[in-house]
Amino acid sequence: MPSAALLRREIEHALQDRFPAALTPAPRAIREVAATGVAPVDELLDGGLPIGAISELTGPVSSGRTSLAVAFLARRTAEGCVCAWVDVHDVFDPESAAAGGVALRQLLWVRCREANAPKKTSPAQSPQIQPTHPPRVQVPRVPVWTRLDQALRSTDLLLQAGGFAAIVLDLGAAAREDASRIPLATWFRFRQAADRTRCSLVVLGRAAYAQSSAAVVLECSQRRLVLAGGTVLDGFEFAVVRGRMRSASASIGTRKPPASTWTATPAQDAKRCA
Secondary structure, eight states: OOOHHHHHHHHHHHHTTTSTTSSSOOOOOOOOEEOOSOHHHHHHTTTSEETTSEEEEEOSTTSSHHHHHHHHHHHHHHTTOOEEEEESSSOOOHHHHHHTTOOGGGEEEEEOOOOOOOOOOOTTTSOOOOSSSOOOOOOOOOOOOOHHHHHHHHHHHHHHHOOOSEEEEEOTTSOHHHHTTSOHHHHHHHHHHHHHHTOEEEEEESSOOSGGGEEEEEEEEEEEEEEETTTEEEEEEEEEEEEEEOSTTSOSSOSSOOEEEEEEOTTTSOTTOO
């Protein structure tokens, strides 16, 4: 009775013209990364966030996820790269981002807002319709996009257009049940487009939404306030846990993902950059 390895080689030989290496998985490649500018996080990620992939920064409010994204964009814009921030709920603070080192001239800010609903006509303005023979009028449907729909469409357009080194999709203020309804096909399309255009798509959210399409998932949380002299706020200390990491250098068989801590100054973590 032939062994499993021999049987596999025979099947691959029969299918080599149509499906080369059908049963042999592709070797894991070392993905290029870009430094976040935060040394402990870069050490945790073996260099930084991956280029051409999706990275998710998760955590509650004031967990440091936005501060980490701002630090990453500061590093990328300092290198002369063009980046984008898709602001779902219009909470991005450009002054805090500039204080954190982001070159605003190199940043495209996409602000999502609620579309205006069609106005209702009053009974006095409504046309008189005969009850016996009502006319058939084709009323055009006016698309009313929600903030989340606008953000997904904008992200898709930016990824397909190319030219952006990094795009931040800020879902931090979105309800968890709403963001969880984003189809997996959307995340798969984003992953393919990011890989093709070599763009780092960074998703901020209360939880991980991209699932298998994400190359890196970081769970952020705030540990404590750093005080100087007992009363003066000197910074914030955050904890970062690596939830998922798909790369050749990622550890295999580790039961508990490694964690790291880092400190942000008040200028890096202002009121809206939490």
